[in-house]
Amino acid sequence: MSNKKFRPDVDAPVYKGGYSPYDIIKEGTIAIIVIGVLTVLLSMFFGSPDDPAVTIKTWSNAAPVDFATTAASELDGSSTTGGYGAPYNHASSGPFIGPFHVAQSVGVRIPINTVKDFVVSPLKSLPNQPVLDQNLTTWSNASTSTQASWVASFTKAEPSMKFTGGHVVTSATNAGPVPVMIDSLTQMARTGALDQALVTGAGFYTTDFTKPLLFISDGSYLATLADKQHLTGDQWGMMNETGSYPGQAWLWLYSFWYQIPPFNTSGNADLLILGIMAILSLALLFLPFIPGLRSIPRRTKVYRIIWREHYRNHV
């Protein structure tokens, strides 16, 4: 046996005091009953939120102009998804820390071509549409620059866009097949067919909602609903849920960074905050080995409250 210097933040003293009776099974049983009863009472009094999911059908019927302008932004890649970068496409190098573009280095693993996946392919799936088919052929045969000029002409006229008589009406000129394509997609969306086309694009059996969710989130309808429920990022949205429920309160620190400078204005906020949280999580994990941090409990002496009876009787 050798005497080694005692390190108060690492070593524990040998306990030579007394012991008291302890019925671990009884304690566990009582705890389960108490937690079970508390859970039932909270569920009875407060329930749980269940606002129905937004579909492309509900969106396009509630806000057809927003849907049509979003669809046009998918055509020229100016939508959020169109310019996202990895893992969906190569449109952007994405967030970075110094020279490291982390997402880009992992690559495009969930390829999304907004023109093809969100507009052209769904429209091609519509049966018996000779006028639309002709316009789709015109679109496919045009050069990229011509397509871009058509979408630009259409987009320029968007402030005057209306939805009347069941159709998207625009004053756009020199927009080529774009007005017919966007109007047809809007009609398709309003029947619910676009929801199905985007979900079943990968086959009959699928549980992957990446495409419809990206399309919906490119519009402003979903965000408007979320804003009314105080769910946006600047409203601590990540940890909230609809109604007055606690949500994921344990994500408060993750949400906190989004509320303060420089993160609330930084285009790199997502990666910076992810990095900060990763470092903080590692610090928490390896706390027993970090000098200084592991001394906080001893120096703050909060333990004297926890073990007050022990110190009252033994010290």
Place this chain on the structure above:
Amino acid sequence: MSTTEIDRQWTTRLRKRAAGKLPPEKLLPDTQPTYVASWIYVFGVATLSSLIVVIATGCILALRGPFWWHGSQYGHFINSMHLWSVELFFFCMVVHLWGKFFMAAWRGGRSLTWMTGVVTFLASIGAGFTGYVSQTNFDSQWISTQAKDGINSGGVGAFFNPLDLGQMLMWHIVLLPLAAVVLTGLHVLMVRVKGVVPPFEESAEVAQ
């Protein structure tokens, strides 16, 4: 077969090692040190109890599939129980974590106990998140579309896609609960092996 040969068997060695580390009186103790006399100690067992309720209600929800609770009053109530037991689970776990932090509960060779606790906490956050994005309602749509940016920024989204309901549901009902239960089991066994950390005694010396 000789006694020596039996003693060399993996099974025999594992049993002896387990029995040496964790004899019945340590696994199911009937006494505890008198310093274990604070309400803060309740939150460990309360966390474990909440986890049991979370898993029980989750199993009932799993019986009928991910959409059942939207159209059934009974299903909605079970979902509410699942939600509130999760809230209680995290509340108790966070209080337990802070309590153990201020006790410096890693002392005396208990650093691995602390670390399994932290990993359980992180795995539980993942389980909670995947549950929120698997609700198949407006909340899951909003949370998943917002969270994807943070996840994608670190390159993780290529393999862990919050917009893929099937993938998230599998993480939520298989992988992360399995991790949480196994880690919790290890954590509890470590607590039983090492016992509850004694109070600080600043002038004490430890015999090594």
